[in-house]
Amino acid sequence: MTDWLSQLKKAKKSCIVDGKLKKVHFDFGDGREMVEEYNLDTNVVTRRAWRCNKELKGEDKWDVEIGDPEPVYNSDDMPLIRENSNQPIVSRRVTRMNLEWRIRNLPYSLETYSVTADQDSGCLVVRTTNKKYFKKLAIPDLTRLHLLPQQENVTFSHKFNTLIITYKKPKALLELEKSLLEEVEKVQPKHQDMDCKPS
Amino acid sequence: MAAAAAAKIAEVRETTRVERIGAHSHIRGLGLDESLEARHVSQGMVGQVAARRAVGIVLQMVRDGRIAGRAVLLAGQPGTGKTALATALAAALGHDTPFTSMAGSEIYSLEMSKTEALTQAIRKSIGVRIKEESEIIEGEVVEVQIERPATGVGAKVGKLILKTTDMETVYDLGGKMIDSILKEKVQSGDVITIDKATGKITRLGRSFARARDYDATGQQTRFVQCPEGELQKRKEVVHTVTLHEIDVINSRTHGFLALFSGDTGEIKPEVREQINGKVAEWREEGKAEIIPGVLFIDEVHMLDIECFSFLNRALENEMSPIVIMATNRGITKIRGTTYKSPHGIPLDLLDRTIIVPTQPYEEKELREILSIRCEEEDCMMSDNALTVLTRISKETSLRYGMQLIMTSMLIARKRKAHEVDVEDIKRAYQLFFDEGRSVQFLKEYQQEFMFNEMEDREEMEMETN
Numbered sequence: 001m002t003d004w005l006s007q008l009k010k011a012k013k014s015c016i017v018d019g020k021l022k023k024v025h026f027d028f029g030d031g032r033e034m035v036e037e038y039n040l041d042t043n044v045v046t047r048r049a050w051r052c053n054k055e056l057k058g059e060d061k062w063d064v065e066i067g068d069p070e071p072v073y074n075s076d077d078m079p080l081i082r083e084n085s086n087q088p089i090v091s092r093r094v095t096r097m098n099l100e101w102r103i104r105n106l107p108y109s110l111e112t113y114s115v116t117a118d119q120d121s122g123c124l125v126v127r128t129t130n131k132k133y134f135k136k137l138a139i140p141d142l143t144r145l146h147l148l149p150q151q152e153n154v155t156f157s158h159k160f161n162t163l164i165i166t167y168k169k170p171k172a173l174l175e176l177e178k179s180l181l182e183e184v185e186k187v188q189p190k191h192q193d194m195d196c197k198p199s
Numbered sequence: 200m201a202a203a204a205a206a207k208i209a210e211v212r213e214t215t216r217v218e219r220i221g222a223h224s225h226i227r228g229l230g231l232d233e234s235l236e237a238r239h240v241s242q243g244m245v246g247q248v249a250a251r252r253a254v255g256i257v258l259q260m261v262r263d264g265r266i267a268g269r270a271v272l273l274a275g276q277p278g279t280g281k282t283a284l285a286t287a288l289a290a291a292l293g294h295d296t297p298f299t300s301m302a303g304s305e306i307y308s309l310e311m312s313k314t315e316a317l318t319q320a321i322r323k324s325i326g327v328r329i330k331e332e333s334e335i336i337e338g339e340v341v342e343v344q345i346e347r348p349a350t351g352v353g354a355k356v357g358k359l360i361l362k363t364t365d366m367e368t369v370y371d372l373g374g375k376m377i378d379s380i381l382k383e384k385v386q387s388g389d390v391i392t393i394d395k396a397t398g399k400i401t402r403l404g405r406s407f408a409r410a411r412d413y414d415a416t417g418q419q420t421r422f423v424q425c426p427e428g429e430l431q432k433r434k435e436v437v438h439t440v441t442l443h444e445i446d447v448i449n450s451r452t453h454g455f456l457a458l459f460s461g462d463t464g465e466i467k468p469e470v471r472e473q474i475n476g477k478v479a480e481w482r483e484e485g486k487a488e489i490i491p492g493v494l495f496i497d498e499v500h501m502l503d504i505e506c507f508s509f510l511n512r513a514l515e516n517e518m519s520p521i522v523i524m525a526t527n528r529g530i531t532k533i534r535g536t537t538y539k540s541p542h543g544i545p546l547d548l549l550d551r552t553i554i555v556p557t558q559p560y561e562e563k564e565l566r567e568i569l570s571i572r573c574e575e576e577d578c579m580m581s582d583n584a585l586t587v588l589t590r591i592s593k594e595t596s597l598r599y600g601m602q603l604i605m606t607s608m609l610i611a612r613k614r615k616a617h618e619v620d621v622e623d624i625k626r627a628y629q630l631f632f633d634e635g636r637s638v639q640f641l642k643e644y645q646q647e648f649m650f651n652e653m654e655d656r657e658e659m660e661m662e663t664n
Contacts, residue, residue: 079373080372080373080375081336081372081376081395082373083368083369083371084370084371086369087369127365128366131362131364131365131367132366133366133367134363134365134428135366136429
């Protein structure tokens with residue numbers, strides 16, 4: 001029984017079922033909230049988002065850990081500074097056996113990249129030989145279990161301007177996900193009838 | 200071409216904007232030495248040695264930060280440097296200690312009640328120093344591209360390419376960011392950090408790789424290594440916010456509901472209580488530090504009896520700041536009552552304050568102040584003229600004397616002289632009345648003014664109710 005699993009068990013949970021997706025909301029009681037979205041066919045998490053409400057500033061934005069980030073519709077307020085839209089962008093996915101990162105907008109060929117498991121920081125480090133891209137990818141799933149990444153679990157490929165990094169899930173993580181799934185299945189959605197008629 | 204020229208002009212105007220000169224803009228500090236002994240003329244302060252020493256001790260008390268809720272009263276005739284002392288204290292405290300300055304009449308408003316205004320002022324004077332993680336971008340500038348639309352109107356478009364030894368990224372810039380990059384004169388080869396949330400740019404120096412770009416570099420040019428690793432980093436920064444700012448952030452009604460809430464600017468006491476609890480909690484955990492500041496209330500006799508009794512109570516709270524009040528009244532009515540009291544302040548509050556008196560200036564000190572003001576207003580004045588002006592200030596008031604500096608300078612400029620002489624002072628003295636002569640004039644010609652037919656009712660008195 002890990003610390004993380006007990007935290008999840010203690011958290012206040014609620015859920016809704018929307019078609020083939022089950023959305024579960026975890027409230028940890030200390031200002032942190034997490035939402036997971038399960039695909040009911042495969043029982044795999046398709047999205048996971050966090051919100052850490054800052055004590056000073058009220059409600060914070062959702063921070064997407066897995067899945068695509070929230071789309072931004074052409075908002076009027078241009079932030080002070082942001083990355084250009086054709087700069088590399090990282091998104092994460094989880095499959096049954098693997099953890100995956102996709103880095104889009106990376107046009108260089110496969111030989112350019114190197115991905116190493118950094119034991120000190122518990123991150124995967126992506127480097128390029130042409131010194132155009134460098135990124136430390138955190139692995140929150142492993143960090144929560146106090147595991148360190150192992151180099152032999154890392155593979156990567158490059159296709160359609162996208163670098164795909166795959167990390168094989170260790171046994172401890174698979175077991176945790178199994179028991180979490182059992183926990184999630186216990187949470188029953190409230191009745192699905194709409195309270196008000198949408199016009 | 201024309202657009203570019205126009206932009207050039209706008210840019211020049213931005214950089215050469217002059218600071219305006221206020222009545223106390225020559226004051227840079229209290230002018231004390233290490234043992235808190237007042238130097239006779241220093242940092243724009245002249246004379247008033249005892250009062251400055253007293254304020255120096257108050258300064259020490261604020262810096263120690265252990266004593267809460269003390270009140271200090273600066274009492275003295277008009278034009279004896281009470282506000283100057285407070286300004287000097289603010290300057291000496293530095294920008295990290297909150298200093299709130301308000302006039303007694305400011306609390307009367309239709310928007311909020313008197314006590315709410317006072318509470319807000321008190322909470323504005325208490326700072327909380329918090330550690331927070333913030334995202335910064337740190338890298339060497341490869342290229343800055345800023346394009347102005349050809350028509351000369353509309354938003355500017357900007358791109359910034361930054362690199363570290365390991366990577367390179369293109370950033371889009373917003374309008375404000377473009378302005379601050381232009382202002383900081385960021386160019387390729389600089390190593391900069393940008394705070395992502397606030398947009399603050401800090402120039403660390405020039406990259407070693409660019410050291411040979413120019414044959415001659417200024418002495419202050421600092422060369423630094425190009426940063427390593429990722430461009431975006433998380434760094435722990437310490438910053439100070441006031442309790443009032445935390446209140447405001449947490450009390451704001453969210454979303455469109457704010458439109459209907461009829462926001463009066465008042466903050467609910469529950470919100471304040473919650474925040475006090477939170478801050479106390481952080482303090483115990485070592486996350487935050489409380490910095491008590493100074494609340495300065497000028498013209499304090501304008502507060503009424505309710506405010507005074509509220510202050511009595513508020514001063515007892517351990518979260519309250521040092522309150523400095525200033526008044527130029529003698530024994531007068533307390534506003535809101537028919538009782539008379541020294542300085543127009545009830546005796547129970549007076550009992551809780553330490554009183555710092557200010558004395559009228561000596562002739563020598565007046566001369567010193569006037570010559571400091573001349574320098575501040577960029578005015579050349581002959582010795583004789585200064586002597587005359589000092590005499591005028593002695594007989595009328597220091598404020599009137601200071602008004603004559605600028606006016607006589609303009610008169611001198613009319614006759615194409617670059618130095619103000621006695622003649623110019625005389626001319627200005629004739630053109631502009633001081634308060635004494637104006638009263639005399641009114642007494643002489645009272646009959647010819649409007650509404651004179653009405654007999655004098657009871658004696659004129661300040662309306663205080």
